[in-house]
Amino acid sequence: MQLARVIGTVVATVKNDSLEGRKLLVIQSLDGELRPQGAPLVALDAIGAGVGELVFWCRGKEASFPFKREDTPTDCTIIGIVDSDRHVTRGSATR
DSSP states (O other): EEEEEEEEEEOSOOOOHHHHTTOEEEEOOOOSOOBSSOOOOOEESSSSOTTOOEEEESSSSSTTTTTTTTOOOOSSSEEEEEEEEGOOOOOOOOO
C-alpha cells in the first residue's frame, strides 16, 4: 500500500461494462513527508473517496481484490481513506 492525495476525477462515457457505476479518480502519490512524487495516476475507487482526501492505494493483481467480480480491469485501486494527515508517521519518528 502507498499513500496518495486525490487530486481530480475522470469522466469516461465509454468504458468496460464491469466499470459501470464505478468512480475513477486521479491520485498523486506521496512520499513519507506527504510530498508529491512521480506522475499522477488514475485509480478505481473502492471506498468512496473524494477530491482532497488522503488515501491508501495499491497496484498490480491485488488492485482487483476489493471487487467481487474477478473481471474488474484495474491495476490501481484506492482501498482506504486516512482520517487525517496527523495520523501519518513521518520520516524517522520513533515507534
